[in-house]
Amino acid sequence: GLGEATFAAGKTYPNVKFIGVDQFQAWEYTEDKADDSANVTGLNFPEDNAGFLVGALAAMMSESNVIGAVCGTDVVPPVWRFGEGYKVGAAYADGKMGTTTEVQVVYHSDVGFDKTFTDPEWGAQTAKAMMDNGADAIFGCGGLTGNGAITAAAQAGKYAIGVDADQYLTLPEAAPMMLSSAMKLITPGVAELAAMAKDGSIKPGNFLGTAGYAPYHDLDSKVPAEVKTAMEELNAALLDGSVKTGVSPTKP
Numbered sequence: 001g002l003g004e005a006t007f008a009a010g011k012t013y014p015n016v017k018f019i020g021v022d023q024f025q026a027w028e029y030t031e032d033k034a035d036d037s038a039n040v041t042g043l044n045f046p047e048d049n050a051g052f053l054v055g056a057l058a059a060m061m062s063e064s065n066v067i068g069a070v071c072g073t074d075v076v077p078p079v080w081r082f083g084e085g086y087k088v089g090a091a092y093a094d095g096k097m098g099t100t101t102e103v104q105v106v107y108h109s110d111v112g113f114d115k116t117f118t119d120p121e122w123g124a125q126t127a128k129a130m131m132d133n134g135a136d137a138i139f140g141c142g143g144l145t146g147n148g149a150i151t152a153a154a155q156a157g158k159y160a161i162g163v164d165a166d167q168y169l170t171l172p173e174a175a176p177m178m179l180s181s182a183m184k185l186i187t188p189g190v191a192e193l194a195a196m197a198k199d200g201s202i203k204p205g206n207f208l209g210t211a212g213y214a215p216y217h218d219l220d221s222k223v224p225a226e227v228k229t230a231m232e233e234l235n236a237a238l239l240d241g242s243v244k245t246g247v248s249p250t251k252p
Contacts, residue, residue: 003042010040017197019043021186022078025206038204043189047078048247049238050182050211051085051141052092054161056234057180057213058137059090059101060227061159066102068130070123070149072142073116074107077250082141082163082182083107084247092243096230104130108145120148127152137161137179150174159219166214179223181214210239 003023010018018040025042051069058067067090074080083105090103106126108116127138127149138153139161140146150160150167154177162171162181171178189209196202212235216223237243 006040014039017041017202019190019193019197021190022184024077025204041193041202041204042206043186043193043209044206045078045184045186045189045209046211046238046245047081047182047184048085048088048245050163050184050213051082051139051247052089052238052245053211053213053231053235054139054180054182055086055089055091055103056093057089057227057231058086058139058159058161059093059099059103060097060230061179061223062101062137064134064136065099066104066130066134067137067139068104068127068135068149069106069139069141070126070130070146071105071107072145073109073111073113074251075109079107079142080251081247081249082139085245086139086141086182088245088247092234093230102134104133104135106130108142117143117145119145120151123148124152128156131156131158139163139182141182147171147174150178153177162214168214168217176218178214178217179219180216183212183214185210185212 006018006020020042023042024044069083069086071083072079087103090101094101123145137159138149140150141163151174154160154174159179160174160177161179164184167181168175168178
């Protein structure tokens with residue numbers, strides 16, 4: 001995939017610095033063992049933090065105390081981190097609010113890689129089953145599969161939560177009910193690495209960016225002030241490390 005292509009380009013152009021977004025560098029870089037790939041930096045993200053934020057938000061906003069997440073395969077570590085982060089974020093909010101939220105997280109691990117992220121029909125069916133079970137907020141995490149889920153949720157008048165970027169801007173059919181999106185802050189991460197490349201401080205290997213959540217957009221007036229404040233405080237606590245998700249990097 002793109003990771004291999006970036007790696008190969010790095011070898012071909014040793015004087016160019018390469019930044020690979022969502023490209024984990026599996027090799028170990030040490031100063032005394034300069035690897036061939038000493039000009040490739042992978043920009044990765046704590047997806048569990050982003051999932052945690054929207055899980056907490058969904059739990060705080062749910063009236064039925066049932067929420068769902070429709071995900072791609074949990075064999076892909078970022079998807080696992082999003083889905084498990086969502087669960088623990090909801091549990092964290094429950095602990096603060098004294099509520100008990102049922103969290104349904106389903107991974108599309110029953111099909112091959114060619115299908116797991118490109119199955120909007122399955123995504124929609126899975127979301128509908130969750131809504132039939134009382135879910136009033138659905139997090140879609142897994143390409144077109146996730147998009148199918150949150151579009152179905154929005155069309156049913158339930159909260160939709162996007163992934164990676166602010167999907168309010170890219171999924172108009174779900175936008176009116178888009179509560180937020182679990183975001184990888186790609187632009188600031190790339191900008192920071194580009195600045196480091198310019199001043200010479202960029203290091204090969206892996207660079208951890210930051211995660212966040214998207215604005216409430218059309219639903220802003222529906223989100224109570226205390227929920228907005230709680231979300232800001234939770235985001236700050238995840239950024240400074242005073243709250244940790246406890247999610248393992250990959251599925252055990």
